[in-house]
Amino acid sequence: MNTITPKKYVIVGAGIAGVSAAEAIHKSDPQAEITLISNEDSLPYFRMNLTRYLAGEVEAKALDLHIPAWYPENHVDLRLSSSAVDILPEEKTLLLSDGSRLQYDLLILTAGAHPFVPPIPGAELAGVQTVRTIHDADCVLDVCRRHARVVCIGGGLLGLEVAGAIARHGAEVTVLESLSWLLPRQLDQRASQILQSKIEAMGIDVRAAVKTEALLGTDKVTGVRLSGGEELPADMVVISAGVVPNLELARKAGLQVNRGVVVDDSMRTSDPAIFAAGDIAEHNGRVYGLWVPAKKQGEIAGLTAAGKPASFGGDAPSARLKVLGIDLFSIGQFSPEEADLHLAEEKDGVYTSFVLREGVMIGAILLGDASLAGKVKAAVDRGRNFGAELGQNLTLEAILQALKH
Secondary structure, three states: OOOOOOOEEEEEOOOHHHHHHHHHHHHHOOOOEEEEEOOOOOOOEOHHHHHHHHOOOOOHHHHEOOOOOHHHHOOEEEEOOOOEEEEEHHHOEEEEOOOOEEEOOEEEEOOOEEEOOOOOOOOOOEOEEOOOOHHHHHHHHHHHOOOOEEEEEOOOHHHHHHHHHHHOOOOEEEEEEOOOOOOOOOOOHHHHHHHHHHHHOOOOEEEEOOOEEEEEEOOEEEEEEEOOOOEEEOOEEEEOOOEEEOOHHHHHOOOOEOOOEEEOOOOEOOOOOEEEOHHHEEEOOEOOOOHHHHHHHHHHHHHHHOOOOOOOOOOOOEEEOOOOOOOEEEEEOOOOOOOOEEEEEEEOOEEEEEEEEOOEEEEEEEEOOOOOHHHHHHHHHHOOEHHHHHOOOOOHHHHHHHHHO
16 A cells, blocks of 8 residues: 655744644645744734734734644644744755754745844943844843833834834833835825824924934943934833844745845745745845735745745735724825825825726725725735726715625
8 A cells, every 4th residue: 555755844934924834734735744933932922913012902922823632633843932044945955043954845934034234333332122033022021010211213114103002001112213204105204294293292202304323321221312512311121223134044045036036926045945924034135024024925935835836926015003002094005106196085084095007996095994904905916996887976975885785
């Protein structure tokens, strides 16, 4: 009697891309042997909900992607507190930090990213923190529960959510953004002004268009000096300045790397036995660094590795703001180009903006009321042509009515 040897799949990185890849592989190839490598000591979790954990909205256990039993039940050998140090592509072997070796038939790299810390003098001081892991969040909680003075450097989504979460614990919070307005990658200037006024009404001090010159202190941070010479006292400084893909392993393996590991529509790298997905993957010149595309890419990498044709066609970047209690959704190209139609309205604290190109919605901002977020996302993702639907009646109100039906 012939027996088929199960394929060996190894996944490096246990974020949403890695776990989604494992789920897809097991569904497509139930006999597969899957090894999932995580450099953290806790079960894989919803990283995007870390700020909700920081705010006290959810407990740590609620972050888990799966219960512990799910992994063995789905033939997933979860290796916690483990890290890969080298790939030997010709031998189809992965080397781990403990000296052990893993043979693979197919390898999926979902190694994620690490926080970018700008070269600010004093950034190495104790009390200077980033938020990427649950351990990071616990370190922040330990300080902000003491009614501390906290300076948050970075006015992007993560920076604002962290600021809102910290403020809930009674901390005195200041947000510093070097660019002209908050969320410059998600909002136009008017939407950002409205958002800033809502955040300031919560007691959070917001400073836009300011440069941080240095972090002050001897061993531990005690303050922040701005480029104009003003000094802000601080018991903790939280830096949210974006992330950098973890590309060292891919580079050492000789894979094609640009801003990320270059992949095709099936998430395959320059080595046909190696796939990449999530924060380290570069698809059509884009590194997304976002949860939704990471989940999609992980699933596609898993399906394709398991022999099920699947394709990633890109994803319009979208954003929701959590923690602050402000209803906000942004998607696609929110700043119109010269030939685009821009429809915007500000009414009773609600800001609505649509950008259309030849009648097709390519971007939108919903601030204050994001109840139509799902339908707007579907319209942008599918390239819905409101010009064809509405003809000459291409107004903001007409589009809103069309979205509701």
